[in-house]
Amino acid sequence: MSTIDIQLQHRIEQFYYREAALLDKREYQQWLLMLAEDIHYVMPSRYSPQRDIEKRGQESFLALKDELESPSPATAPMREENIFTIALRADRAYKTNAWGFNPPARTRRIVGNVMIEVSENEKEYSVNSNFILYYSRHRNDNFIYSGQRNDTLRDYDGQLVVARREVILDWNVIEAPSVGLFF
Amino acid sequence: MATGHHFTVSDYVNDDASYIHRGVFTDERVYRRELERIFSCNWLYLCHESQLQKAGDFLTTFMGETPIIVALGHDGKLHASINSCRHRGLPVCRTDSGNAKRFVCPYHNWSYTVEGELSAVPQEKYLQNPPDKSSLGLKKVPRLESYRGLIFGSFNEHIESLDDYLGDQKFYLDLYFNRFPEGIEVIGEPHKWLLNANWKLPVENQLGDVAHGPYLHNSLIEKDSDAVHEINNHGLNCVAKAGHGAALRFMPEDSDPKDIAWGLEGFGMVMNPGMEQYLLEVQKSAASRIGEIGARCKGLTFGVYPNLSFLWSNSTLRVSHPRGPGQVEYWSWWVVPKDAPDDVKEALRINYNLLFGPAGMLEEEDSEAWTQQYIGSRIPDARDQRYYYGMGLGEDGNHPDLPGLVGSCFNEHYARQFYLRWRDEMDDIDKINVE
Numbered sequence: 001m002s003t004i005d006i007q008l009q010h011r012i013e014q015f016y017y018r019e020a021a022l023l024d025k026r027e028y029q030q031w032l033l034m035l036a037e038d039i040h041y042v043m044p045s046r047y048s049p050q051r052d053i054e055k056r057g058q059e060s061f062l063a064l065k066d067e068l069e070s071p072s073p074a075t076a077p078m079r080e081e082n083i084f085t086i087a088l089r090a091d092r093a094y095k096t097n098a099w100g101f102n103p104p105a106r107t108r109r110i111v112g113n114v115m116i117e118v119s120e121n122e123k124e125y126s127v128n129s130n131f132i133l134y135y136s137r138h139r140n141d142n143f144i145y146s147g148q149r150n151d152t153l154r155d156y157d158g159q160l161v162v163a164r165r166e167v168i169l170d171w172n173v174i175e176a177p178s179v180g181l182f183f
Numbered sequence: 184m185a186t187g188h189h190f191t192v193s194d195y196v197n198d199d200a201s202y203i204h205r206g207v208f209t210d211e212r213v214y215r216r217e218l219e220r221i222f223s224c225n226w227l228y229l230c231h232e233s234q235l236q237k238a239g240d241f242l243t244t245f246m247g248e249t250p251i252i253v254a255l256g257h258d259g260k261l262h263a264s265i266n267s268c269r270h271r272g273l274p275v276c277r278t279d280s281g282n283a284k285r286f287v288c289p290y291h292n293w294s295y296t297v298e299g300e301l302s303a304v305p306q307e308k309y310l311q312n313p314p315d316k317s318s319l320g321l322k323k324v325p326r327l328e329s330y331r332g333l334i335f336g337s338f339n340e341h342i343e344s345l346d347d348y349l350g351d352q353k354f355y356l357d358l359y360f361n362r363f364p365e366g367i368e369v370i371g372e373p374h375k376w377l378l379n380a381n382w383k384l385p386v387e388n389q390l391g392d393v394a395h396g397p398y399l400h401n402s403l404i405e406k407d408s409d410a411v412h413e414i415n416n417h418g419l420n421c422v423a424k425a426g427h428g429a430a431l432r433f434m435p436e437d438s439d440p441k442d443i444a445w446g447l448e449g450f451g452m453v454m455n456p457g458m459e460q461y462l463l464e465v466q467k468s469a470a471s472r473i474g475e476i477g478a479r480c481k482g483l484t485f486g487v488y489p490n491l492s493f494l495w496s497n498s499t500l501r502v503s504h505p506r507g508p509g510q511v512e513y514w515s516w517w518v519v520p521k522d523a524p525d526d527v528k529e530a531l532r533i534n535y536n537l538l539f540g541p542a543g544m545l546e547e548e549d550s551e552a553w554t555q556q557y558i559g560s561r562i563p564d565a566r567d568q569r570y571y572y573g574m575g576l577g578e579d580g581n582h583p584d585l586p587g588l589v590g591s592c593f594n595e596h597y598a599r600q601f602y603l604r605w606r607d608e609m610d611d612i613d614k615i616n617v618e
Binding site: 043045047048049050051069071073074075076077078079080081085088089092095097098099100138141172173174175176177178179180 | 277278279280281282283370371372373374375376377378379399401402403450512516517525528529532533535536537540541542543544547548550551552554555
């Protein structure tokens with residue numbers, strides 16, 4: 001693994017902190033500007049599959065990807081969105097009759113473990129990060145989401161944008177009323 | 184209410200079910216009774232036949248709170264067993280689905296065939312009197328039957344056939360499950376999520392509660408849109424048999440085939456123009472499979488008593504698994520016409536996971552309503568305020584073309600019929616009150 005320039009690490013971490021701050025402040029319209037117009041935003045569903053006995057004793061026996069249903073004609077992923085559907089969700093937050101946002105979400109995002117991979121395309125970075133998201137709305141209905149984000153960030157005229165995001169949640173049975181939040 | 188009065192079912196549901204007591208959704212004793220009288224006595228949906236293809240294929244699910252393994256046996260038959268070892272009760276299967284030769288309990292490695300027979304007890308060779316394995320198989324679900332690939336099980340050995348249980352609801356199920364030339368298939372694993380709501384609220388919603396659409400979901404569904412006008416003008420709530428329901432648009436005889444064919448498209452149509460072509464082709468031949476009347480029906484929501492739902496436009500089957508009076512483990516599966524091209528299937532999936540399911544924009548509003556209804560049902564000083572279920576009372580009746588009792592899509596008779604059946608099945612609830 002090649003060394004990541006500390007300035008690049010700093011730049012990408014600052015990008016994520018700004019993103020988390022905008023989302024926690026409910027400034028979703030500002031946040032949309034951090035996304036590429038051709039963004040793919042996916043959340044595989046996650047289940048408990050039977051393991052391949054041939055792989056016993058090897059790390060691939062427990063491969064995380066075997067638990068995920070990413071978009072394909074043979075799968076049922078949890079989310080597969082584009083800029084249009086993401087914007088639709090963002091717009092709804094500011095309507096008086098979008099009852100899933102009334103009262104509005106109180107969220108707190110902690111993003112960490114930011115790992116950058118150098119890609120062949122020098123204008124794109126593959127970045128893995130972890131998050132904890134605390135979510136509260138009604139009275140004492142509080143939920144904690146934990147997961148991983150696998151992003152492709154694109155350097156677009158000196159500005160970073162999210163070109164692809166895969167969100168992997170750590171539940172089998174989801175314990176929160178919605179996973180339609182912005183992760 | 185006078186002190187010492189024991190609630191009877193009539194206090195919970197009045198004689199025409201126009202008033203429903205809040206305790207129906209919250210009382211622990213009602214819930215315990217439901218597990219015995221509703222979930223252990225009726226046909227419950229297990230899975231679709233497309234999910235089990237080869238001998239040894241299995242999946243795990245629930246009947247009420249009871250964990251179940253459904254497997255295709257080496258005898259070519261379906262088997263459903265309780266996922267709990269006869270020795271100390273641990274689950275013998277720990278995965279959601281797969282293909283197995285044996286299910287092995289982790290504790291002492293008792294192992295079972297996929298058909299549920301006890302095949303090995305490793306310690307038996309050290310015993311003088313080994314256990315009689317033939318009597319120690321997993322507890323079987325005694326009745327398994329299917330209709331159009333939908334597999335149901337029942338713990339009630341004496342229950343009527345699934346065919347009789349569904350009755351004329353088969354006509355309504357056929358509208359979707361027999362509409363397509365090669366039938367339908369379930370793709371992928373189910374989505375599963377917990378909601379702090381009573382299990383009957385999601386069921387009731389999808390038995391025929393079309394009326395809430397442009398109100399609860401007004402941020403997405405305009406009251407003045409063509410789609411809403413079509414529902415207002417042609418929407419019907421059909422109850423083939425108490426407890427089942429079918430909400431649909433019954434389109435006029437002279438309708439343009441396009442106006443009837445659509446109804447599955449939603450957002451997907453915007454994403455994929457190829458869907459239009461596919462659905463129109465299906466519509467052209469639909470009458471040959473489901474009759475002229477059937478081919479004029481554009482479905483909305485369907486329910487099979489007690490806890491199976493199907494959403495037409497959103498390509499999803501769902502089951503409301505009870506987890507106590509105030510919690511439901513809701514499961515949804517993606518279901519599509521088997522012969523549809525992959526890109527059409529994927530376009531249909533947008534309606535499934537963008538609008539419904541745990542990330543669904545519409546469903547997050549439904550689950551909001553269901554969880555808030557549960558909170559409302561627990562208000563101590565409102566216990567004397569029964570819910571009004573009388574919308575459209577007396578306004579339903581026979582229909583010249585469609586089976587069962589039919590009312591407008593604003594008529595809550597689908598819910599009244601559900602709760603009248605529920606009342607019948609819960610009948611001697613006052614007995615457990617004395618315990």
